Amino acid sequence: xxxxxxxxxxxxxxxxxxxxxxxxxxxxxxxxxxxxxxxxxxxxxxxxxxxxxxxxxxxxxxxxxxxxxxxxxxxxxxxxxxxxxxxxxxxxxxxxxxxxxxxxxxxxxxxxxxxxxxxxxxxxxxxxxxxxxxxxxxxxxxxxxxxxxxxxxxxxxxxxxxxxxxxxxxxxxxxxxxxxxxxxxxxxxxxxxxxxxxxxxxxxxxxxxxxxxxxxxxxxxx
Amino acid sequence: xxxxxxxxxxxxxxxxxxxxxxxxxxxxxxxxxxxxxxxxxxxxxxxxxxxxxxxxxxxxxxxxxxxxxxxxxxxxxxxxxxxxxxxxxxxxxxxxxxxxxxxxxxxxxxxxxxxxxxxxxxxxxxxxxxxxxxxxxxxxxxxxxxxxxxxxxxxxxxxxxxxxxxxxxxxxxxxxxxxxxxxxxxxxxxxxxxxxxxxxxxxxxxxxxxxxx
Numbered sequence: 001x002x003x004x005x006x007x008x009x010x011x012x013x014x015x016x017x018x019x020x021x022x023x024x025x026x027x028x029x030x031x032x033x034x035x036x037x038x039x040x041x042x043x044x045x046x047x048x049x050x051x052x053x054x055x056x057x058x059x060x061x062x063x064x065x066x067x068x069x070x071x072x073x074x075x076x077x078x079x080x081x082x083x084x085x086x087x088x089x090x091x092x093x094x095x096x097x098x099x100x101x102x103x104x105x106x107x108x109x110x111x112x113x114x115x116x117x118x119x120x121x122x123x124x125x126x127x128x129x130x131x132x133x134x135x136x137x138x139x140x141x142x143x144x145x146x147x148x149x150x151x152x153x154x155x156x157x158x159x160x161x162x163x164x165x166x167x168x169x170x171x172x173x174x175x176x177x178x179x180x181x182x183x184x185x186x187x188x189x190x191x192x193x194x195x196x197x198x199x200x201x202x203x204x205x206x207x208x209x210x211x212x213x214x215x216x217x218x219x220x221x222x
Numbered sequence: 223x224x225x226x227x228x229x230x231x232x233x234x235x236x237x238x239x240x241x242x243x244x245x246x247x248x249x250x251x252x253x254x255x256x257x258x259x260x261x262x263x264x265x266x267x268x269x270x271x272x273x274x275x276x277x278x279x280x281x282x283x284x285x286x287x288x289x290x291x292x293x294x295x296x297x298x299x300x301x302x303x304x305x306x307x308x309x310x311x312x313x314x315x316x317x318x319x320x321x322x323x324x325x326x327x328x329x330x331x332x333x334x335x336x337x338x339x340x341x342x343x344x345x346x347x348x349x350x351x352x353x354x355x356x357x358x359x360x361x362x363x364x365x366x367x368x369x370x371x372x373x374x375x376x377x378x379x380x381x382x383x384x385x386x387x388x389x390x391x392x393x394x395x396x397x398x399x400x401x402x403x404x405x406x407x408x409x410x411x412x413x414x415x416x417x418x419x420x421x422x423x424x425x426x427x428x429x430x431x432x433x434x435x
Contacts, residue, residue, distance in 0.1 A: 062420070065420065066412065066413045067413050068374035068376075068377035069374070070377040070388055071388060071405055074388075075409060160282040161282070187288070191285060191289050195281045195289055
């Protein structure tokens with residue numbers, strides 16, 4: 001082994017890499033918010049009385065869960081302009097992440113909603129609550145508490161998935177590191193450092209989730 | 223899209239299947255070692271394997287492939303993309319399968335191990351004949367679920383430069399300028415591979431739920 005490690009390009013590129021971490025966070029958090037919206041919307045549609053809607057949601061979930069994210073992001077990247085929507089790579093990546101995460105969120109949230117017994121809903125209606133209130137207060141909130149661990153570990157996966165957005169050159173950590181790598185040819189040094197960055201990012205995400213869990217989902221109810 | 227292009231995609235599909243198979247089989251062997259070390263009862267070994275698993279679960283697969291790809295070349299092992307990606311995916315699979323199987327080894331009731339000890343079975347026989355057969359049954363749904371994830375993960379090999387299904391799709395799409403058709407077909411091919419496995423996994427889960435009731 002006659003190779004000397006040289007981290008100078010990494011150190012020179014450090015400001016760029018740190019900004020790129022922020023880009024990764026932005027992608028991840030926007031993707032998660034979109035995923036939650038799609039997840040809750042999908043669960044509501046999944047329970048509708050219209051059979052077609054239910055089947056559409058099931059088809060969407062299975063389609064997304066059984067194809068790679070890389071293929072999905074390429075498809076969306078090329079499909080949006082055809083639909084007349086011109087977006088930069090970064091918003092496109094957020095949409096793709098939201099759709100991908102949303103499909104998994106539908107499955108997870110549905111599991112939680114199903115764990116709430118029917119008696120709860122009936123009791124809520126008997127107390128004169130509106131249907132929307134019953135869904136929000138009696139079904140959704142306890143359901144979210146039950147599924148919080150699985151939802152957040154799915155979101156950690158989503159955070160790691162943002163690295164694939166580099167394939168359409170969205171602004172995030174992997175694409176920036178690829179640029180530094182192709183300028184300096186110090187491939188191992190760059191990717192090793194960035195791997196450590198990702199480890200820190202997923203640790204920070206876990207701390208954030210733990211904070212939210214303690215703040216909003218711990219007993220006694222606030 | 224003509225016949226030629228479709229055949230090229232099928233060649234890519236062949237490599238995707240080969241890559242998934244190699245990574246899964248080698249990952250199973252290595253994963254079993256990880257799971258056994260993780261439950262060995264020796265504190266320092268358990269810590270080390272827990273760290274190994276945490277690193278693979280806390281970093282993107284794409285980065286793992288990059289680090290392995292360039293890391294192997296750096297320590298003087300010359301490998302083509304195919305071999306390097308296989309090694310990367312195998313390590314990835316070993317960590318995830320190790321964690322899945324650790325859970326299922328711990329889910330086997332303690333009494334089983336104690337009974338085997340009382341019958342003076344050694345470690346190998348205790349694991350091979352008593353604990354693992356039960357643990358594997360418990361872990362089957364999760365293992366099938368991970369296999370689906372692994373097949374989808376092989377698509378990242380295209381970024382490292384290995385021509386499997388996704389990269390074949392990229393090449394064709396750049397040639398005939400019909401990205402939606404090409405990636406639609408590529409997606410459908412992945413779906414045809416993964417969906418039966420997903421259904422099988424769900425079936426196993428239901429079967430296990432009714433069996434344990």
